[in-house]
Amino acid sequence: MMRGPGLNRQITLAMLAVSLGMTLVVLLGSYVFYALVIEYRPELLSGPSDMIPTSTEWVWMASVTIVALVFAVWASARLARRILAPLNSVADSVRRVAHGDLAARAVAGDRSLGETALLVDDFNAMAERLQRMEREMVTWNAAIAHELRTPVTILRGRLQGLAEGVFQPDEKQFRGLLHQVEGLSRLIDDLRMLSMFDSGHLKLELxxxxxxxxxxxxxxxxxxxxxxxxxxxxxxxxxxxxxxxxxxxxxxxxxxxxxxxxxxxxxxxxxxxxxxxxxxxxxxxxxxxxxxxxxxxxxxxxxxxxxxxxxxxxxxxxxxxxxxxxxxxxxxxxxxxxxxxxxxxxxxxxxxxxxxxxxxxx
Incomplete structure (x- = not known):
C-alpha cells in the first residue's frame, strides 16, 4: 500500500505556512502602513527619540496581531478538521462494530495524510475480515448442523426401533449403527483438525x-x-x-x-x-x-x-x-x-x- 506524504510532513508544512503567512502580513502590512502614514500624516508617528509608540501605532500593532491570529486560527482549524475527520470516522465505526454492526466502515477523506489514511484502511480491512469470519461461522454452523443431522437422525431412529422391538438386534443392525458412529467420528476429527490448523495449533510429527x-x-x-x-x-x-x-x-x-x-x-x-x-x-x-x-x-x-x-x-x-x-x-x-x-x-x-x-x- 502506498503511503501519502505523511501526517508529520503535513503538520510541518502547515506550521511553515502559518509562520510565513504571519511574517508576510507583518512585513508587508508594516511597509504599506508606514509608507502611507509618512506620506500623508507623518505627525501620527512617534519621533526618533520617543520610546513609546503613539496611539496610532498601537492601533496598527493590535490590528496586525489580530489579523495574524485570525489567519493562524483559520489555518490550524482547517488542518485539525482534515486530521480529525478520518479519526472521528474510525472512532464512530469502532463504536458501531462494538455494538454488532460489522458492516461499519470508516472514511479516509483526505488521503494526503498518510498515517490517518493507513489507519482507516487497516480498520476497514479488520472490519471486513470480522464480517467475513461472521459469515463463515454462520455457514459453518449451518453446514455442521446439516452434516450431523443425518447420522444422528439415523442413530436415533434405529435405537428407538431396537428399544421398541421394531428392529431385531442382529449383527446387521449393529454394523449399521457402528458405521454411522464411525462417520460421526471422522466428521469430528476433520473439524477438530481444521480448527487446529486455522488457529495455528496443528502439530506435525516430522x-x-x-x-x-x-x-x-x-x-x-x-x-x-x-x-x-x-x-x-x-x-x-x-x-x-x-x-x-x-x-x-x-x-x-x-x-x-x-x-x-x-x-x-x-x-x-x-x-x-x-x-x-x-x-x-x-x-x-x-x-x-x-x-x-x-x-x-x-x-x-x-x-x-x-x-x-x-x-x-x-x-x-x-x-x-x-x-x-x-x-x-x-x-x-x-x-x-x-x-x-x-x-x-x-x-x-x-x-x-x-x-x-x-x-x-x-
Missing part, C-alpha cells in the same frame, strides 16, 4: 520415513474394497526416506482415494510420487470424468463438494479436500488440482524437502 512403504501399506489395505467397486490401484513410487508426518500423509492419501471412490468412474487410480528439484510430489489421478469448472475454485474449501457422486456412492461431508489442503500447508507445501492426461482428476501435493522450520505450525 521425521524421515519410508513414505513409499506407507503408501503401499494403505494401498494394500484399501485395494480389496476398491476392486469390489471397479477400481484398480497403480503405484509408481520414488524410493527413499522423506521428511514428513507419515500419519498425516496417510490421512491425505485416504481422503484422496475416498474422494476418487465417490466421484470418479471405475477404472485405474494412479498414485505417483516424484522428487522435483527441492520438492517432493504426491499425485493421485483417477480415470475421470474430472471436476466441473465451476467447482474447481472451491475444491479445497470446507463443505464444498460435488453433487454428482458415482452411482451407488454416497457424497462425503465436504471436508476431505479441506483437510488435504490444511495438511499440505502445514508441511509448508500446497495442494492443487488439474485435469490429468486422460481426462480424470489429478490431485497433487507438493512440499519442500528437507522440511524447514519447527514442527509446530503457527
Amino acid at each position: 521425521a524421515d520415513c519410508d513414505l513409499a512403504g506407507c503408501i503401499r501399506d494403505v494401498a494394500h489395505l484399501l485395494a480389496p474394497e476398491l476392486e469390489r467397486s471397479g477400481y484398480r490401484l497403480a503405484l509408481d513410487l520414488a524410493e527413499g526416506r522423506i521428511c514428513c508426518d507419515a500419519a498425516r500423509m496417510r490421512q491425505i492419501l485416504l481422503a484422496l482415494l475416498d474422494n476418487a471412490g465417490r466421484y470418479a468412474d471405475p477404472g485405474v487410480i494412479s498414485i505417483r510420487t516424484r522428487v522435483l528439484g527441492a520438492q517432493y510430489l504426491l499425485q493421485v489421478e483417477d480415470a475421470g470424468p474430472g471436476i466441473d469448472e465451476e467447482l474447481e475454485g472451491k475444491l479445497f474449501l470446507a463443505f464444498h463438494r460435488g453433487e454428482h457422486a458415482r452411482a451407488g456412492a454416497v457424497g462425503g461431508s465436504g471436508l476431505g479436500l479441506a483437510v488435504v489442503r490444511a495438511i499440505a500447508e502445514a508441511h509448508g507445501g500446497v495442494a492443487s488440482y488439474r485435469r490429468g492426461e486422460h481426462g480424470g482428476a489429478m490431485f497433487e501435493i507438493a512440499w519442500p524437502m528437507p522440511m524447514p522450520g519447527p514442527a509446530v505450525v503457527s
